[in-house]
Amino acid sequence: MNNNFNNSVIDGHVDTVYQLPKDKRDFSIRSEIGHYDRYRMEVGNVQAALFAIYPASTQNRILKKLDLWFKFVSNPKNNLEQIKRFDDFDKVKSSGKRGAILHFEGAGGIDNNLRLLRISYHLGLRSLGLIWSGINNFASAAMFTGSQNKSGLTEKGRELVAEAQSLGITVDVSHLNDPSFWDVIEVTEKPLFATHSNARVIVDHPRNLTDDQIKVIHENRGTIGINFAMIFLNAIKPNMYDYNLGFDSIKNHIDHIVDVASINTVAIGSDFDGADMPTCVKDCSTYPQLWEYLLKNGYSKQDIEKISHANLLRVFKETWK
Numbered sequence: 001m002n003n004n005f006n007n008s009v010i011d012g013h014v015d016t017v018y019q020l021p022k023d024k025r026d027f028s029i030r031s032e033i034g035h036y037d038r039y040r041m042e043v044g045n046v047q048a049a050l051f052a053i054y055p056a057s058t059q060n061r062i063l064k065k066l067d068l069w070f071k072f073v074s075n076p077k078n079n080l081e082q083i084k085r086f087d088d089f090d091k092v093k094s095s096g097k098r099g100a101i102l103h104f105e106g107a108g109g110i111d112n113n114l115r116l117l118r119i120s121y122h123l124g125l126r127s128l129g130l131i132w133s134g135i136n137n138f139a140s141a142a143m144f145t146g147s148q149n150k151s152g153l154t155e156k157g158r159e160l161v162a163e164a165q166s167l168g169i170t171v172d173v174s175h176l177n178d179p180s181f182w183d184v185i186e187v188t189e190k191p192l193f194a195t196h197s198n199a200r201v202i203v204d205h206p207r208n209l210t211d212d213q214i215k216v217i218h219e220n221r222g223t224i225g226i227n228f229a230m231i232f233l234n235a236i237k238p239n240m241y242d243y244n245l246g247f248d249s250i251k252n253h254i255d256h257i258v259d260v261a262s263i264n265t266v267a268i269g270s271d272f273d274g275a276d277m278p279t280c281v282k283d284c285s286t287y288p289q290l291w292e293y294l295l296k297n298g299y300s301k302q303d304i305e306k307i308s309h310a311n312l313l314r315v316f317k318e319t320w321k
């Protein structure tokens with residue numbers, strides 16, 4: 001294995017805080033269940049991840065999950081440190097710990113006065129998805145099945161994007177329906193992050209991005225986190241689970257985004273602990289094998305640095321304060 005280059009990973013979307021209690025597993029103990037623990041982060045060279053509060057759909061849920069999130073990050077056995085400032089990436093790395101970035105998946109629990117948004121910023125919220133499913137006060141989501149909502153951002157949604165960006169919170173466009181996506185494009189003043197979405201040309205799913213969306217994220221200097229969930233990866237059998245999908249299924253989406261936009265538009269947003277993955281990416285310890293595969297199949301070390309962490313760092317640098 002080639003470990004001579006800096007292939008440390010910043011993972012753009014992880015649901016571990018949601019999944020740990022469901023699995024009754026302990027993050028500080030190496031497990032074969034689920035996708036993330038402190039030891040598998042080390043093997044995979046994951047330096048930091050956006051650990052989502054999911055779903056952040058009501059105020060009560062946000063409070064309950066924040067309590068859980070801070071217990072998770074502050075437990076010394078978990079070897080984590082919260083990242084709030086851009087400088088923290090280096091500090092955490094030199095401390096030997098792994099970074100945890102607070103992300104809300106959905107903003108439905110935020111009040112119309114945006115008080116909870118500002119308070120959450122002070123608690124370290126650095127990335128915000130506007131919605132997970134359905135419709136909330138701010139935006140409409142891409143539906144997994146059935147007909148799609150035609151509504152886009154509300155007036156409050158526009159205010160939410162502006163306030164989040166002026167505070168220094170990265171705005172996440174994954175899970176938005178198409179009208180909401182384009183409304184965000186109209187109002188955004190900062191690079192955007194599609195935390196966990198793939199290319200719709202390859203898998204025709206409303207959670208994946210059209211070529212025009214990929215292009216505009218590139219023009220906006222944003223980036224797209226490649227999602228490893230089987231339903232978003234597999235071109236042959238959409239919505240069917242195929243555990244035997246190989247690294248080529250991930251590479252297909254990377255290739256396409258590079259073709260339509262550029263290598264600067266590709267990041268990682270695994271969706272680990274939030275979805276079923278093919279065996280080749282059975283958990284976060286498999287990242288080095290993915291990099292090795294890409295290295296053997298047309299990608300340079302510099303390309304892999306961009307995909308694994310540098311593109312996302314660029315977006316954080318331009319959106320955080």
Ligand SMILES: [Zn+2]
Nearest residue numbers: 105175196274
């Ligand atoms: Zn999601």
